[in-house]
Amino acid sequence: MSNILCLAESNNQLFNTWQYELTPYLKDSNAYGNIYFARYFEWQGLCREKWFSECVCHNMFELNGSLVTRSAANDYIASIFPFQKVRCLLNTQHIRAASFDLVFRFYDMESNQLLSIGHQKIALIGPESKKPVRFPKEILDKVRFYVTECH
């Protein structure tokens, strides 16, 4: 599966990491010449949805409930520019019965410089109650496959 990468992290632990290569275009830039800060969240969304549909659950709309974003955050380390090749690495963290976190690390593909780090907390809410419900075990097992300790 070409999008999975084994990464040697701190403490000599190996983590399974999902990766995706993306290229920003003019639509993502702004009058300062670099990529607008809000676009990084579109990338978080694109990566999480591609990962989820390819690696966790083929059709998110068939889950017995809705995925909701509880929080989202991004730290901007270096500017990104149109046409720059960017690699996004996705891992999971803090996996609970009804929520888990995603961590996104964006790297320049040529220099391997870390450009940005993002975090999200995702939960599942019931179709009627709109209250948190437990993820099915087969979903959590697949989410756990990508877990990392790194921040």
Place this chain on the structure above:
Amino acid sequence: MSNILCLAESNNQLFNTWQYELTPYLKDSNAYGNIYFARYFEWQGLCREKWFSECVCHNMFELNGSLVTRSAANDYIASIFPFQKVRCLLNTQHIRAASFDLVFRFYDMESNQLLSIGHQKIALIGPESKKPVRFPKEILDKVRFYVTECH
């Protein structure tokens, strides 16, 4: 109703025109410094949906069917820049039983220079059949109120 404007057009005809003032921000700009061409279509969407919900039908989701965009087009006459005040004038054209056109004219609010002209064709399709259905008469009457001959 503050968003309606009486405009004296060619041939000494008066047309009822809906208007909306909008300001582009950094998110709408691109690395060339001006507003990205695709954003004008977000403005077309914003204006048509604001006009429709305020002047035609309070809740578009309660129509017996779905509004669909058959075509959309835009001519770019002069560049627009972040923070520039823009006035959008909206009229209707070519009103049929199951479709009508929208025309959008974007003006610089200071100079009244015409910046851009857009067109859309909107249709109503049935909730099940997904085939064109007639608009209710009370909808078409309100759509007809904004009709213009201008292009």
Place this chain on the structure above:
Amino acid sequence: MSNILCLAESNNQLFNTWQYELTPYLKDSNAYGNIYFARYFEWQGLCREKWFSECVCHNMFELNGSLVTRSAANDYIASIFPFQKVRCLLNTQHIRAASFDLVFRFYDMESNQLLSIGHQKIALIGPESKKPVRFPKEILDKVRFYVTECH
């Protein structure tokens, strides 16, 4: 100045708060029916840029340097839907020589329910060096006018 609001906060302190009313449209929604999480960051951007250009510095491009976003975050408390009227309150926090924070609180305009809270850290970097530089005193004074202790 119509966009400034005096708010009585905890500890009987009064804070100057900038406010803006916004309405999400179809372009901001997604297939779940509610507003997509990344759009809240476009709103953060829109509000900060409108506030900055109206209340702090008329033309951000004439600053001797570039404004950069160091971090951005958002907590999602209740779903927002197309056409729902939303009030954004903006305040400043943690004002330093070369950076300050923005806090955004989004409320439903009918019920006054808190829908979402956002945070950003903004810095100024030099035009050549790309290193942090001090904000001019007249900028910081205006930024300080909107300071709050609330979180």
Place this chain on the structure above:
Amino acid sequence: MSNILCLAESNNQLFNTWQYELTPYLKDSNAYGNIYFARYFEWQGLCREKWFSECVCHNMFELNGSLVTRSAANDYIASIFPFQKVRCLLNTQHIRAASFDLVFRFYDMESNQLLSIGHQKIALIGPESKKPVRFPKEILDKVRFYVTECH
């Protein structure tokens, strides 16, 4: 070059066609469940810029002038949904000294059904004068490589 495709068109003519595969995600959808009409123009932009940078001129910002969009249009033939695989075919038309047209045809990758057709007119304007200037011959030659008669 993997993105170029030889297509047998009407009249037994062969045209060189650039193709790109894209997948819409939640950010591209709207509360009706399908893809929002304005996103098709972001795809037009993405495809033209990827094609231009890969096949015509590596760095569009190094051209002696700016590329401008004179007009853009799209016909919507069938709805597109999140996660649906879409193939975009790009060709050129009406090539003049200072402008050319782009035609975009979007197909469902499974059924080969035509989903949408788009058109743009692109021009080059001088860096100072902002008036139309001729494209360099090496640019036009590459643009001509993708010419088609089809509509």
